[in-house]
Amino acid sequence: MSVTAAKGFTAAGIAAGIKDNGNPDLALVVNDGPRRAAAGVFTSNRVKAAPVLWSEQVMKSGQVSAVVLNSGGANACTGPKGFQDTHATAEKVAEVLGRGAIEVAVCSTGLIGVLLPMDKLLPGIQTAADRLSEHGGEKAAIAIKTTDTVHKTAVVSKDGWTVGGMAKGAGMLAPGLATMLVVITTDADLDSGVLDKALRSATHVTFDRVDSDGCMSTNDTVLLLSSGASGITPAYEEFAEAVRAVCDDLGQQLIRDAEGASKDIKVEVINAASEADAVEVGRSIARNNLLKCAIHGEDPNWGRVLSAIGTTSAAFEPDRLNVAINGVWVCKNGSVGEDRELVDMRYREVHIVADLAAGSETATIWTNDLTADYVHENSAYSS
Amino acid sequence: MSVTAAKGFTAAGIAAGIKDNGNPDLALVVNDGPRRAAAGVFTSNRVKAAPVLWSEQVMKSGQVSAVVLNSGGANACTGPKGFQDTHATAEKVAEVLGRGAIEVAVCSTGLIGVLLPMDKLLPGIQTAADRLSEHGGEKAAIAIKTTDTVHKTAVVSKDGWTVGGMAKGAGMLAPGLATMLVVITTDADLDSGVLDKALRSATHVTFDRVDSDGCMSTNDTVLLLSSGASGITPAYEEFAEAVRAVCDDLGQQLIRDAEGASKDIKVEVINAASEADAVEVGRSIARNNLLKCAIHGEDPNWGRVLSAIGTTSAAFEPDRLNVAINGVWVCKNGSVGEDRELVDMRYREVHIVADLAAGSETATIWTNDLTADYVHENSAYSS
Incomplete structure (x- = not known):
């Protein structure tokens, strides 16, 4: 309607x-x-x-x-x-x-x-x-x-x-x-x-x-x-x-319906010192091309999440960061957490949780994976 | 040696x-x-x-x-x-x-x-x-x-x-x-x-x-x-x-030698009010995925250059911006310039000049195009 x-x-x-x-x-x-x-x-x-x-x-x-x-x-x-x-x-x-x-x-x-x-x-x-x-x-x-x-x-x-x-x-x-x-x-x-x-x-x-x-x-x-x-x-x-x-x-x-996407990625930032910090970190993760490629390949590459967090000005200590991908805490205290083999990434929706352990604010940013189809749609013709 | x-x-x-x-x-x-x-x-x-x-x-x-x-x-x-x-x-x-x-x-x-x-x-x-x-x-x-x-x-x-x-x-x-x-x-x-x-x-x-x-x-x-x-x-x-x-x-x-790249892109920002402005604009252009896809497709899509410039805090007036791609001023005064058909993009090196018409400072950022090969290299295995 x-x-x-x-x-x-x-x-x-x-x-x-x-x-x-x-x-x-x-x-x-x-x-x-x-x-x-x-x-x-x-x-x-x-x-x-x-x-x-x-x-x-x-x-x-x-x-x-x-x-x-x-x-x-x-x-x-x-x-x-x-x-x-x-x-x-x-x-x-x-x-x-x-x-x-x-x-x-x-x-x-x-x-x-x-x-x-x-x-x-x-x-x-x-x-x-x-x-x-x-x-x-x-x-x-x-x-x-x-x-x-x-x-x-x-x-x-x-x-x-x-x-x-x-x-x-x-x-x-x-x-x-x-x-x-x-x-x-x-x-x-x-x-x-x-x-x-x-x-x-x-x-x-x-x-x-x-x-x-x-x-x-x-x-x-x-x-x-x-x-x-x-x-x-x-x-x-x-x-x-x-x-x-x-x-x-x-x-x-x-x-x-994003161009060429095969995954919808929910980036949830929790325990941030401020909402602005949570949004900044969420955007940084959502814009990381290497991570977006990894998600496309169904690879729970949490190192790319941490390297994205590390480029922000948000309040956090590197050795207190935790990251979950589809419910598995693959990174704990800035280091290796649960076995990445446990992460099931076969479905279209992927849920990344980044725990900054610095406060109680939260924000969610939605993004997509980066795919060869995206490149094709945006290189094959003008738009 | x-x-x-x-x-x-x-x-x-x-x-x-x-x-x-x-x-x-x-x-x-x-x-x-x-x-x-x-x-x-x-x-x-x-x-x-x-x-x-x-x-x-x-x-x-x-x-x-x-x-x-x-x-x-x-x-x-x-x-x-x-x-x-x-x-x-x-x-x-x-x-x-x-x-x-x-x-x-x-x-x-x-x-x-x-x-x-x-x-x-x-x-x-x-x-x-x-x-x-x-x-x-x-x-x-x-x-x-x-x-x-x-x-x-x-x-x-x-x-x-x-x-x-x-x-x-x-x-x-x-x-x-x-x-x-x-x-x-x-x-x-x-x-x-x-x-x-x-x-x-x-x-x-x-x-x-x-x-x-x-x-x-x-x-x-x-x-x-x-x-x-x-x-x-x-x-x-x-x-x-x-x-x-x-x-x-x-x-x-x-x-x-960048992963999957088929073009080396020289982004030259000229007539900026400060070197910091020139670098900020250069980076914004260099990081625009849509533009990087267009360059891969040999499409002189200068609108994507302008939309990238527009996201920065640099000093400029939108209707004074000029953009050249491989020597052709496809955008003049923020609007349509020389015929984009004149742009020859067959070679590996692509030269984008963004004229901010706001001062006399300059900076050059180098980047690559975004390709399906990049996606493949970064999704097919962990690195």
Whole structure:
């Protein structure tokens, strides 16, 4: 049900001809109100795509009537012309919907450094608007795919109100957001300040902790829109938990569809002196290419975990570190622990626990193994 | 000629049986004086192998009579027993050479988390000592190989004095030292303070800027030993330049032999506001897996260069960035530049120039492409 699970939203997904192969490449999500509150979180990459620069401005008012998303081109590193194209895209959506352009968020994904084919994109917007439907969420989710093998949606329904969303992303997944376009909608009746708070606290522990390949995108965008159509204003904690659940679900789907991956790796750092230490250590482990290769080879090579921990500034003593892989404590007190032969790595999910023995804080980072298929997908063609 | 090019040194390389396959695995380098001055630079990884912890202590006196190096086991993450084994190794060398153990540096390389077979290593030291020779440098260089496909040596000879060295390393190459064991010798008559200064300034711009896979070893060691046997004390600048040349030559050999690599990538950052900015940007580009895959596929994907620059804290304006790949300015002012079809990427060396347009400082980082062969080498067996 995706972005149309919540009341007050319509959506569409069509093939506008932006992609050469004729696959769906344009999605439109419209908030029919009565509220049009919104919040957004964007890439922390300092090289931001034109649609990110635009949507950041849109979000300042906390009001969004529509989101237009295209795959088949990132419109990043495209200079003033690229920004004009984003602006023209928002203007066209505003025109066909009868709204102001400053209430239209724009998202793009695809190859960096190529201008969008506006002669196809602009007519496509009219086509998408003509097909807007309360059942259009699935098609919208399909239209934003790039190298994704499956489309990703999630829904949490509570007493009379709903949070639902869609996501795309399968590579360039990294913190400070994993590569992704995400649109989440709700019919809970909440203002943009509450949406912003709930969204930031959710992304902080979900998308920000998905790190497939350490590469941060120029286009990452996560939007949360409220129509208020349920007429219900849930308690903040309950709403925040629902948003977190949807983000967590979508984040897990991103990891499971990561390019070329054969293993999903849960890196859990425990007994850290601070949450920041736990995250730093988790990321360092998650980004270690040698470890990621070892996991691919089903080799419980804990030495590579320790060498990754050793590059961080976190509080720990090397001779107090413990590491478990799939439940076997292969490293105890910084040295050889239980027999590595006991580690069963035949399944897709691999669980690494790094015990810093320095406090009581914890954090979990999700990543993937590094495979020849990843190399192939990212060397055989531009993306 | 390796470590025996300079006068006053003998060396040997033998098969002690540490490696199961019977290949050479033990090297001994002896300084016969008259001087026995030395300096060392070690991994900045906080998880340090036992031989690193030992050799750091040895180096405090600035006196080294001998270096013993083994491949086939890193003796890292091996706890108190591992440190005892390193100590016993130094004691054995001291015994057979008639010196003090505290003048014996120890280096190990191989799998982390496995104790060394001391029953083979200790008798091997006697064998190596029996074979010490002024022509043993080559054999020593061969004995320290792990996944190296070739042994690495370099020599610079000046007016009556010489700097020569050997290196091993083919994976886990990263800054703050690339994975490596390096022993450099000279017959120039210099004290340990001068050696230390020359060695640190050389490694700072050579080994520290070799970043094959972003993974930092627990065992990296670079030693510089002076016998003073030439009786000549060169001017500091001349000596430092010779040490830098040997380090640069060995660093290049490490990159060219990196595991699974098909391209050597020179990342040159220019017009940075500071050298630190230039290094940070260079490293970020050199560590971007997506870019490294693109280079493997001979795809001049400059968008991945920009997205890597965008993750740094360096001073720059996104719309003033320029990027050249093999001489073609594919990105100008943060946007599309010259035609990417003009970029010829058929050759092994690839040259990326990132112009930050923010100052006048520069730095060069060397890296490799990311290949299916790298994945295979690092997933198919433990190392």
